[in-house]
Amino acid sequence: MDEASFDEFYQTSFNRLVAQIYAMCGNITEAQDCVQEAFIRAWDKRRQLDKAQSPEAWVRTVAYRLSVSRWRRNSRARRDADRAVEPIRTYEPGPDRVAIDAALAQISPEQRRVVVLHHLCDMSVAEIAHEIGAPQGTVKARLSRGRAALAPFLIDVPEVRHA
Template identity: 55%
Template sequence: MTEDEFDLFYTAAYPRLVGQLYALTGDHAEAQDVVQEAFVRAWDRRSSVLTGEQAPEAWIRTVAHRLAMSRGRRTRRWWELVRDGHTAQAAPEPSPDHVALVCALRRLPEAQRTAIVLHHLCDLSVEQIAAETGTALGTVKARLSRGRSALAAHLASEEPHPTEETRV
């Protein structure tokens, strides 16, 4: 893949991947960071990753998701160490619908959340999700079904949804 081809691929895929990772992580800045890092790694491996049989966007999404999960673990550990001495800074308040959706997605098990996001936000077929996640077709279908049911229940529940401040 030439530099110009990579630039075109980056321009087309970056916003879509950031949106997908934002849905997975609930943190827009983190989504931008991990997608950027995944593209850097793809550039370093462009001869094998971007011209091979696997879908380059799927490879970048997988790398970005793994980076986000790893960073999330490190951040949670760091936060446990310092939270007693610091307070969170106020951020612009998101809309109630946005908060409700992000909170509902976060309440899903990671496997169900991943299936929901890949299917509904990334427009991947069940077969593509199975191939990308290394999961059986029936398992993906079950995760989608259970995830949709759980998401609907969380969004329709009478209990108040947590705000940004309570999730920190």
């Protein structure tokens, strides 16, 4: 199909195809958009389309498939979000957590590490010593000094138990 015959095909078929797609999808604007898009795709394939293969049927099929795809996309957009793909909600830390984090920031990194490993990770002194590569006596000293350094910062936090 050359350019002139395609133009003639477009002018004689557009309104008829819009009416047909409108009857199928129930939305005149959607029908016009889908038929227009189908003709744009047909233009790219105009050399392969000939009158014997019913180019109108090809355009109608493409326009109908476009309207179905748009309907599906729009219906998915209006559905409630699937709980499995909901974004992970972030929660603000409570006042106790803020107080503990602030207190931990006041002690040395070495003391902070052993306190966290012991009290939050429930690791024994031997396990901590193995993980950080230090003697058990060093771990015990850091743990003792860390607890003593934390105590003044955690006095106002009633839920925190001193071990």
